[in-house]
Amino acid sequence: MIIAIDGPAAAGKGTLARRLAEHFGLELLDTGLLYRAVGLKTIRGGADPGDARAAVRAARALSPSDLEDTALRGEEAAQAASQVGAIGAVRAVMLDFQRTFAHTPPGAVIDGRDIGTEVCPDADVKIFVTARPEVRAERRLKELRARGVDAIHGRVLQDMKERDARDAKRDVAPLKPAEDAFVLDTGDLDADAAFAAALDFITSRNRRG
Ligand code: CDP
Numbered sequence: 016m017i018i019a020i021d022g023p024a025a026a027g028k029g030t031l032a033r034r035l036a037e038h039f040g041l042e043l044l045d046t047g048l049l050y051r052a053v054g055l056k057t058i059r060g061g062a063d064p065g066d067a068r069a070a071v072r073a074a075r076a077l078s079p080s081d082l083e084d085t086a087l088r089g090e091e092a093a094q095a096a097s098q099v100g101a102i103g104a105v106r107a108v109m110l111d112f113q114r115t116f117a118h119t120p121p122g123a124v125i126d127g128r129d130i131g132t133e134v135c136p137d138a139d140v141k142i143f144v145t146a147r148p149e150v151r152a153e154r155r156l157k158e159l160r161a162r163g164v165d166a167i168h169g170r171v172l173q174d175m176k177e178r179d180a181r182d183a184k185r186d187v188a189p190l191k192p193a194e195d196a197f198v199l200d201t202g203d204l205d206a207d208a209a210f211a212a213a214l215d216f217i218t219s220r221n222r223r224g
Pocket of ligand 1: 023024025026046047048050051093096097098100101126127128129130178179182
C-alpha cells in the first residue's frame with residue numbers, strides 16, 4: 016500500500032505520516048527532508064539556492080549523511096528547499112528515488128507537496144493535510160521553542176506564507192490537492208483526532224474497494 020500525504024508547511028503531515036506508517040507497518044519517507052538537504056548542500060557549496068546548475072549538482076551528489084544535519088530543521092534550510100524545489104531539473108533528479116522507495120514492499124507513507132499529483136499519482140490513498148496559516152504558524156512556533164529556538168509569531172507566519180506562496184505558484188509540481196485526495200483540515204483537530212479522521216477515511220475507502 017502507498018499512502019501519499021501532501022499539504023502546506025506545519026499542517027501536521029509529518030505526525031500523521033509517522034502514525035499511519037506505524038499503524039499499517041509501512042516505511043516512511045519525509046521528502047521535505049530531501050529538498051532541505053539539497054538546499055543546504057547548495058548553500059554550503061557556496062552557491063545561491065536559485066542557481067539551477069549548482070542545485071542539480073547538489074541533488075545528484077546527495078548522500079545519506081546529508082540527511083543527518085541538525086540544521087535541516089531550520090528556517091534557512093526551509094527557504095532554500097523551497098527555492099531548489101522550484102527548479103524542474105532538481106525535481107527530476109529526486110523523482111526516481113522517491114518512486115523506487117514507494118514501490119518497494121511493503122509499501123510506504125510518503126509526505127511532501129507533490130506526492131499525490133506527481134510522484135505517486137497511483138497511490139492507494141491520498142490525503143491533503145491543511146489548516147489556516149495562523150494555526151500552522153502557532154504550531155511551528157511551539158516546535159521551534161521546544162527545540163530552544165527563539166522565534167516570534169509574526170516572523171514565523173510571514174516566512175511560512177512566503178514559502179507556501181512560492182510552493183503553490185511554481186510552474187513545476189505546484190502544491191495543490193490531487194483531484195482524488197481526501198482534504199483533511201486539521202485547524203480544529205489535535206494529532207489524535209487527525210489520525211482518527213485519516214484512519215476512518217482509509218478504512219471506509221478500503222471497504223468500498
Ligand atoms: O516541515 P515543513 O512542512 O515546513 O516543510 P517540508 O515538508 O520539510 O518542506 C520544505 C520545503 O521543501 C517546502 O516548502 C517545499 O518547497 C519543498 N518540498 C517540495 O518542493 N516537494 C516535496 N515533495 C517536499 C518538500
